[in-house]
Structures are given as C-alpha cells and as structure tokens.
Amino acid sequence: MITIPQQLTPSTPEIDLEHAQRMSALGELAAGLAHEIQQRLTIIANYANGGVRRLENGRLSTEQLRELLHEISSTALQANEIASRARNYSKKEALELTALNLNDVVTDSLNYVEEQLDNHQVDLELELHPQLSEVFADRTQISQVVVNMLLNAVEATAGIESDRKLSIQTTHDDNFVNVVIEDSGCGIPADIQLLIFEPFFTTKGSGLGIGLGLCRSIVERHQGQISLDSEEGKGTRIGFSLPLLVCSDSPHG
Ligand SMILES: Nc1ncnc2c1ncn2[C@@H]1O[C@H](COP(=O)(O)OP(=O)(O)OP(=O)(O)O)[C@@H](O)[C@H]1O
Ligand SMILES: [Mg+2]
Numbered sequence: 001m002i003t004i005p006q007q008l009t010p011s012t013p014e015i016d017l018e019h020a021q022r023m024s025a026l027g028e029l030a031a032g033l034a035h036e037i038q039q040r041l042t043i044i045a046n047y048a049n050g051g052v053r054r055l056e057n058g059r060l061s062t063e064q065l066r067e068l069l070h071e072i073s074s075t076a077l078q079a080n081e082i083a084s085r086a087r088n089y090s091k092k093e094a095l096e097l098t099a100l101n102l103n104d105v106v107t108d109s110l111n112y113v114e115e116q117l118d119n120h121q122v123d124l125e126l127e128l129h130p131q132l133s134e135v136f137a138d139r140t141q142i143s144q145v146v147v148n149m150l151l152n153a154v155e156a157t158a159g160i161e162s163d164r165k166l167s168i169q170t171t172h173d174d175n176f177v178n179v180v181i182e183d184s185g186c187g188i189p190a191d192i193q194l195l196i197f198e199p200f201f202t203t204k205g206s207g208l209g210i211g212l213g214l215c216r217s218i219v220e221r222h223q224g225q226i227s228l229d230s231e232e233g234k235g236t237r238i239g240f241s242l243p244l245l246v247c248s249d250s251p252h253g
C-alpha cells in the first residue's frame with residue numbers, strides 16, 4: 001500500500017485560505033489545461049480548413065461533410081468537457097455538508113455505472129457494513145469520487161481475459177469511514193502509481209486524466225485520505241477514508 005502525498009498543505013477552516021491554496025494548485029494545472037484545449041482547437045481548425053479547401057475544389061460530398069462536422073462537434077465537446085471538469089478544481093463553492101451514510105452514496109453511484117458494468121460483463125460484489133457510521137460530507141462531490149473510481153475499475157478490466165470482478169467494501173473504525181473499490185483489472189505499474197493523481201496523466205487513448213486528480217482534491221477538502229494498493233497484472237484496491245461524524249448532542253456531552 002502506498003501513501004498518497006497531499007496535494008496541498010493541510011487546510012485551515014477558513015475557506016479563503018483554502019481557496020488561495022486551491023488557486024495556486026490551479027496555477028500548475030493551467031499549463032496542462034491550456035495544452036489539452038489548444039490541441040483540440042488545432043484539430044477543429046484543421047478539420048474546418050480542410051473542409052473549406054475541399055469545398056472550393058468541389059471535392060466534398062454530403063456524406064464527407066457530415067463526417068467532418070461530426071468530428072468538429074465531438075472534438076469541441078471534448079474541449080468543453082476538459083474545461084468544465086477542470087473548473088471543479090478552482091470552484092470556491094462551499095461544500096454542502098450533511099450527515100451521510102456512505103452506503104447510500106455507493107448505491108446511488110452504482111446507478112451511474114450500471115451500463116458500463118453490463119457492457120464489460122463485470123461481476124459486482126457489495127460488502128456494505130450494515131451499521132456504518134455516518135460522515136459529514138457533500139453528497140454530490142463524494143458521489144463524484146465513487147463514480148470516478150468505479151469507472152476506472154471497470155475500464156481496468158476491459159482488456160483482461162480472466163473473470164472481471166469488482167467489489168466495493170465499506171467499513172469504519174474509531175475515526176474514519178472507509179470505502180474500498182477492488183478490481184481484478186490490469187493493475188497499475190509501481191513506477192506510475194504516484195503519477196496517476198497528477199492532472200492530465202492518463203494511459204488511455206480516450207482518457208482525460210482528470211478523474212483521480214479531482215478525487216484527491218475532493219477527498220482532501222473533506223479532510224480525508226486516499227489509499228491505493230495495486231499490482232500490475234493482478235488488480236487494484238483504491239479507496240478513501242473520511243472522518244466519521246461525531247455527535248455533539250449525546251446525552252453524555
Ligand atoms: N483501477 C485502476 N486500474 C488500473 N489503472 C488505473 C485504475 N485507476 C486509475 N488507473 C490509471 O490511472 C490513470 C489516471 O486515472 P484518471 O481517472 O485520473 O484518468 P483517466 O481514467 O485516464 O481519464 P478520465 O479523466 O476520463 O477519468 C488512468 O489512465 C490509468 O492508467
Ligand atoms: Mg478515470
């Protein structure tokens with residue numbers, strides 16, 4: 001198991017300081033973001049210029065024009081997706097904290113990946129602690145973490161020959177509630193295990209490399225931690241822990 005270094009120094013309760021730290025992390029992101037978007041804009045310009053030339057030479061059928069416009073539109077959508085996902089890093093949006101049972105978040109998140117689980121014929125096993133302690137967290141953001149991790153797990157099983165298995169486990173101890181997602185996929189080579197949390201690091205042809213960076217940022221904002229244990233060719237256990245909710249109105253004070 002490796003310990004994931006924190007992206008930011010531990011944040012103070014003041015949201016302004018936290019925001020300042022986030023903005024400085026965003027500075028590092030900006031170069032990568034500009035590069036990714038610029039790449040897509042160049043592709044769009046090339047397609048459009050090529051289309052104009054072929055139109056002028058009378059060498060563009062309706063079918064070819066349709067394909068060209070389709071490529072332009074899907075590349076523009078990719079750029080849009082990159083920008084909107086990266087914006088989450090910089091949002092000053094206050095967390096909408098409520099008492100949450102992470103079992104419910106896991107169950108809700110599964111609805112978003114049902115199709116992918118079916119398509120990849122992945123066997124799902126749930127081990128949800130029946131009396132899980134609650135956490136104080138932003139439901140939408142934590143569900144984003146679970147969905148990103150689940151999608152990665154399913155994608156990791158895509159190329160393997162043996163049984164595709166995915167299990168989700170929730171547990172708690174005295175201080176933390178833990179969610180662990182384990183897959184029997186391709187695993188992560190030791191030399192890239194720390195890199196996978198860096199923005200825009202991806203090994204997938206169509207990946208953006210934003211998912212885990214976002215997970216780390218959200219979990220840290222909740223004073224939680226991410227854990228990773230993976231072996232190339234065997235599979236991956238990835239998860240997060242959030243401080244459990246302590247009730248201040250207990251009869252014993
Ligand atoms: N469960 C996993 N098994 C194997 N590799 C993984 C797993 N989770 C993450 N990775 C590796 O970490 C990389 C970064 O993951 P991340 O989710 O940040 O980006 P991505 O999945 O490539 O793209 P996207 O932004 O669309 O999620 C992946 O490209 C993959 O190489
Ligand atoms: Mg991903």
